[in-house]
Amino acid sequence: MDALLRELREGPDGIAEYYDTEISSKELTIGSSADRNIQLLGRGIAAEHAVIRQAGAQLELECRRGEYVRLNGKKKATARLSIGDVIELAGHRLRIAQPPPGFSVAIELQPNDQIDASTFESAFRTDLSQTWLGKRTMAWAGVAVVMLFGLILPLMVYKAHRADNPVPSWFPGDEFWNSGPLHQVHQQAIGDRCETCHEKLFQRVQDSACETCHRTTHDHIMPARLALTELGPTPRCATCHREHNEPQTFLVNRSDSSCIDCHGKPQHGFGEIKMDPVNGFALDRHPEFKAHLLASVAGQAAGRGFSYDWKTVVAELDKAVEQSNLKFSHRQHLDPNRVLRRGDSKPMNCADCHRLEPDGEHFEPITQEKQCAQCHELTFDPGAPDRQLPHGRPREVVLTLQDYFTRKFSDPNFGRVATRERRRLPGQDREEETCDGEPFDCAMRSAKKEIESQFTRRGCVGCHAVIDTKVANVFDRFQVVPIRFARDYFPANRFDHRSHQIQGKLTGDDACLSCHAAKKSTDSSDLMVPGIAKCTECHGDKAAAERVTVQCVSCHEYHPRQPSLLDAIGTQTRNRETETAPRAELAGL
Template sequence: MDALLRELREGPDGIAEYYDTEISSKQLTIGSAADRNIQLLGRGIAPEHAMIVLAGSQLMLECRRGETVRLNGKKRATARLNVGDVIELAGHRLRIAQPPPGFNAAIELQTNDLIDASAFESAFRTDLSQTWLGKRTMAWAGVVLVMLFGLMLPFFVMKLHHSGATTPSWIPGDKFWNSGPLHQVHQQAIGDRCETCHQKLFQRVQDAACNECHRTTHDHIMPARLALTELGPTPRCATCHREHNEPQTFLVNSGDSMCVDCHGDPEHGFGQIEIDRVLGFGLERHPEFKAHLLASTTAPAGSGFTYEWKTLIAELDQVKEQSNLKFSHQQHLDPNQVLRRGDSKPMNCADCHRLEPDGEHFAPISMEGQCSSCHELTFDPGAPDRQLPHGKPREVVLTLQDYFTRKFSDPNMGKTTRERRRLPGREDEEETCSGVPFDCAMRSARKEIESQFTRRGCIGCHAVIDTQASNVFDRFQVIPIKFARDYFPANRFDHRSHQIQGKLTGDDACLSCHAAKKSEDASDLMVPGITKCTECHADKAAAERVTVQCVSCHEYHPRDPSLLDVFSNGASSRITTRLSRPRETKPAPAGELAGS
């Protein structure tokens, strides 16, 4: 039977529109099921409600058992259909029309626009009760399949594997029941050797299995400090590191909740350990940064002093650098005062501060590495190539005595040579002496020694103590210089990624965080606080903000736990320095710059 279905719809402008569909079938089926020729939705319409068949040249209406329609206003289950008859079903109207040439039947359909949304749900099978499968049957079938493929079959394969027997080819491999592949690093390390981690049957992976490979990975809290708390044992490795879960990049749990769950309420569980409350990264959720600085204290030792370096931990706005260095960043970055010796251009930050390969730290500043290119340790205009040793006060005294002894005893030393660079505040007059050469040499040496340690030379960058001792070797003591290599040893900060600050590069990027051009004293701690960091970073996605998490700056597993214990317990390191060398103590370097 070839039928023409014309559906009447009202367009957006209120004008009726017709949509014609050609149907070729033995009978026209009517119902709510999706496979009906004429699908009608609504309350009271069965999935297979009725059908229209062609008997000779007569159209016949036949409803399924128990179903009826209204034909010309009367309920009917079966009836002959003639042109003009109207079938009503749940507000839908189907009118039998005169078929055009080539068609056996024609039906005009006007759907009910007031159909409730629940009618669409009832048109499909959405519950097991609507099928031949029952809930109980499916439940038991599922139990059997899980026991077979999730327990019995893996157990059988493991027994074969441990016994050394060959696994039959028809038995599926581990991938059949794995929830996901191994992380790429673990896949490369252990391959298909599941027993590397899963060492016992029916037992989850233990931390001991992880530690066999990750021997240098330290616990988040040292056992001695954990004993002071009420937190209990640290979480299992697999609590945060979940293997066989996709995507593979999530092997490391980097969510803030892992940290905030404990650090958000420091008053409970931490016992004798005092920590700051942290709720995230923001001015109201994160405390101000605390720097770890070194400070020296002096104690008499023999003819000199012993310097003991201790770690001070305090917020940035409450501390000053105590390195014992005399230095002005402002002066060195001022092009009107200082220019580079090689090309006469202004100095920049990279001239002295050179980033190490780790991208976090800078190479230690040393006299030989950075300062000597501009600051020579010459002392006599007549010998411009002769320089004093740096960092060795005793050797300075010996060098000056040796130099002037030879100068006044060797006749060839009296010949002046053209100096390479004039010494500031030094007259160009050649010193002469008419007395005993050795006495002249000692007087000149003593004069130059006093000048180096009290007026120019060593005193320019170092703090010097004048003990007023009669022995020149015991008189002057240079206070050592020492900087903390890392102001935040428990944190991680990537300087390399911050070398570009928006549109700023080079010195402009450095100076956007470090106020070096305003620093006139080396005691200024030019480390930006959290207020500066929040200008570019936040713990939640925001416009013009780079999202950071706790693990972006803090390591859950410390790289050097012993160092953290030193800082936490306030321990100190000792450096002994003196000009004389008493037998009872061992000398140490006289000066130290930034960990050099």
């Protein structure tokens, strides 16, 4: 049936106001429960007190068992209703009115304005005592259930699991204690073997359990350096690497605050270790970069030459000077009016010499054989353009020249074999030498002349620093200073060159030259590494338009690749020494 409920209330000005509610239902329910059609609150009103339904042309009132209402002043449990009848219940008055068109029932409700606020609370069950359940019984039952399913059964499964004994699949195993899923990497590595990390029951994961698998992961500060500070023990692995916490992608805490908490005020707690304060990545919150360079240190005479050592020099970029002992001009090689590639006669680009390693961070070492030999041949006699001097072995250069000129002046068939022409540098052509004396004497004179030329005027001296000792023995006279470059100017940092090969609309050489001023460099001592001002043009620690947001761990590794920064530099230096100069002693020339 369709009913109209009109609630009458007295407004603040004393004028009666009414609020109409349309109800469409098979019957009208009355009670204190919130799901009743007509909700009335007060003492003596049950949650389901009465119901009004249509019986033919009349309305019929029926109270729930044990309940009653007052109908026209008389106590009733059931009754037939007519227009004008008044139902009273806990001070509320419901009058059956003449229904307007479109409605089959109309009821005017005049609520009891004297209802106390506590009556509203009693309309709902808010306490266990209002139900048939007892507090003490439910408490002990809950304890028993938790102990059984949360401790006893999982503990039995845990013991059986460790002993490799089968258990029923329906038993709640120790995964019942799992507060969340493992990270995908750990899940693949250990599966359901919780004891791999949780070595003891009810004990948090120890660092030793992490180090069992992560053997090559070094701590942030080695014990020897930590002893110089007042920082105390380093944080547990689980402080930053949180497991069983969703979402699973956040296994590593990458927040800058974890770094700034210590590095923001290094004067407090760092003790003897002096570091610049870092509070983010911006010109006013991050210090200028410092490059780690290699410098050659001439030692004492050793055998037929000199011994050289290499030390690491740390300098700010505006004061950094490369000491590689190489003679080279980037500006000359990138000038299309002076240098073109031999293969296609096009200008050189950065990638012709600088080739990324697979890690995308470092570049392959530049060597004579891979890069330089394509344009710079080590020929020494126009009469033998296919004959070249050995590179990197000065004593072999002397022997090669002596052997060549000895054969040239003593072999009557020398020079009859056809050789292909090779281009020569302008002004380098020389007339064919003749001999007016003994062939051997002529050969030694020509060899000595060519040796002096290679080490003092052209050839080796064009790229290398050569020391002329002025001694009579040609094998001991010239000393070539070795060339060394640091493989990584920032060994404690990371920089992905591959991701920077495209910078906005810049690609290729334009992207490289936007950071490295190679076209202005006339000397190999120029360290063309951009400073923080260049980096902050595109990066920052705060989100901004046309800026790539970076965090501390975007460039810095919490776990160093080597046991410590100092050890990393020393190891790097020793490795470079082994790669480029297996012997510390330089052969005399």
